[in-house]
Amino acid sequence: MRCDNIACNVRHHRDANQVCVMNAVSFSDTLPRDVVVPASENVLDMRVAKFRSDVLRIRSDITDIKADARELRGETRVVRDELANAKLWALALYGSLLCVLAHRFKWL
Numbered sequence: 663m664r665c666d667n668i669a670c671n672v673r674h675h676r677d678a679n680q681v682c683v684m685n686a687v688s689f690s691d692t693l694p695r696d697v698v699v700p701a702s703e704n705v706l707d708m709r710v711a712k713f714r715s716d717v718l719r720i721r722s723d724i725t726d727i728k729a730d731a732r733e734l735r736g737e738t739r740v741v742r743d744e745l746a747n748a749k750l751w752a753l754a755l756y757g758s759l760l761c762v763l764a765h766r767f768k769w770l
Contacts, residue, residue, distance in 0.1 A: 764770045 761770075
């Protein structure tokens, strides 16, 4: 019996009736590393350990997404400020261009 989850550590004994409990990231805190349980209980323990490792992975993904969202909000503020400055520059340039044209065509 092999586990496909990278975060898990399964140790197998030569005795077919006993298999070590899978140690997932959070599961290792609740049981000692080499606790031997009957093979029938190991299936449930493996599922619980896989579920816990999946929950930890999802939590870390959520934390990463929240950090990315904060970073994007900061970048959005910077872009918004730069756009406001660009609007002011454009207004000043168009106003001065209009003033030059008005003097040239003797509108003023």
